[in-house]
Amino acid sequence: MGKSYGKWIVxxxxxxxxxxxxGGGRIGRVDLTIVRDPATRVPKIPGSSLAGVYRTYVAMAEQEANPNRQVNGQPKPxxxxxxxxxxxxxxxHCRRPDCPVCTVFGFARGAGQEGGFAGLAAFTDAHVLLFPVPTRRGPRWVTSPMALRALGLDVDxxxxxxxxxxxxxxxxxxxWLLLPIKVVSGDQKKAFEELKKPERGLPGYIRDRLALVDDRLFxxxxxxxxxxxxxxxxxxATGAAQEKALFSYEALPRGTVLVWEVIAKNPMFFTIGGKKIELRGGTSQGAQGPGxxxxxxQKAHPYLEHLGIGGMGTRGMGRVRVLHAASTQSPQAVGPAQSSGQGENQP
Structure with missing residues (x-):
């Protein structure tokens, strides 16, 4: 049956x-704040935000590839x-078992209507891996043990x-924080060497300016x-600033490196309306299932670079370039336990 799921780290x-x-205004130095992890207070991008833009951009990509799509003899873009x-x-939503958008990202049928599908792809929150900070030696990209664990890197x-x-x-x-300098060694040095591998895609100006701090300081x-x-x-009417219309908002700065996971379920274990899911293609090695x-x-990645994610897109915000996506080992299937009945669930 193949693997039950696959995981990719992006x-x-x-x-x-x-x-x-x-969401909403806040009393403080900034009117419109960004989402933070409730435990660490470090800003993040929720998985729901990633899933939303991925769905939209995949639909755009499929529409460009198949502009004349029809369902039951009627146009259905x-x-x-x-x-x-x-x-x-x-x-x-067309809700068809051969639709790459509806099967991968799921669909609902609305109140009072039975059926729905949770989708084959799941997205974790995107966390900060490397954060640019100004110093007297130029910008440094700071990380911490907690941030590095997202890549499976454990450091002392x-x-x-x-x-x-x-x-x-x-x-x-x-x-504003002045700290004594120590030289990386042991697991810390190995983590830096892993980050600097060419296949990870980090630009040279980041690879040469890495810094590590404690989680609390981070x-x-x-x-x-x-x-x-x-x-x-x-x-x-006047072309001037409108009275009482001033507001401030915060953002992750340009140059921040983010990391998130995409978990892909095996479509062989699910059905929609009693019909098997039919996704075209496979991986470059010909693998089926989660691939x-x-x-x-990943058809959404070029659109992330040009159309972006989050708000304030008309104010020069949001564009994100995917640098690297690595597959990790996933467990073997335990059998088609999640077939027709469990495959049709409400997202």
Whole structure:
């Protein structure tokens, strides 16, 4: 039956500041804050935000590849019909077992209607792997043991009173914080060497400027060096700033490196409406199953680089370039336990 699922770890570089809002205004120095992890308080991009843009961009890609698609003799475009919420019975999701958008990302049928499908792809939250910070030696890309664990890299706990670099020195400022310098060694050095491998796709200006700090310091360094912008609405009658329309918002700065996981289920274990799911193609090695789902998912990556993610897209924010996507080993299937009945569930 093949593997029950596959997992891919994706790393990406923010080409612009990225703003995924927490929703509503806040009392504080910034009106519109971004989403943070409730435990670490480090900003993140929720998996729901990733899933939404991935679905939209895959629908765009499929529409460009198949602009004249028809279902039951009627035009049924992938975009916008199979993107978005899609509850409209005429212009909503097609819900077909051969639709790469509906099968991979799922669909609902609306209130009072039975059936639905949770989708074959799942997305974790995107966490900060490397964060750019200004120093007197130029920008440094800071990471921490907690951030590195997202890549499966375990390092010895660094001191919470130092910054670890590949070169020596006395002190280095990370933003407003001045810390003594220590040289990386052991697992710390191995982690840096792993990050600097060419296949990981990090630009040279990042590979040569890595820094490591304690998890506690990482939280403070990130939150103290977010980009904060101020905007104001323009009165169309006067062409000047509109009164009481000033607001501020924060974002992850350009150059932030993010990491997230994509988990792809094996379509052989699921059915839609009693029919087997039929996804075209496979991986470059000809593998079927989870590799077919991943091939659909990664069609969104070029669109992330040009159309972006999050809010404030018209204000120069959101573009993200995928640098590297690596498959990890997944367990073997235990049998088609999740076939027809369990495959048709509400997302």
């Amino acid at each position: 790393t990406a570089l923010a080409l612009d500041p990225v703003h995924v809002g927490a 992938y975009y916008p019909d199979c993107a978005g919420l899609g509850l409209d019975q005429e212009r909503g 706990g660094p001191s919470d009173q130092a910054v670890y670099l590949e070169e020596g020195g006395d002190f280095l400022n990370l933003g 939280q403070h360094i990130v939150n103290s060096n977010l980009e904060v912008r101020t905007s104001v609405s323009i009165d169309p 077919q789902v991943w091939e659909v998912v």
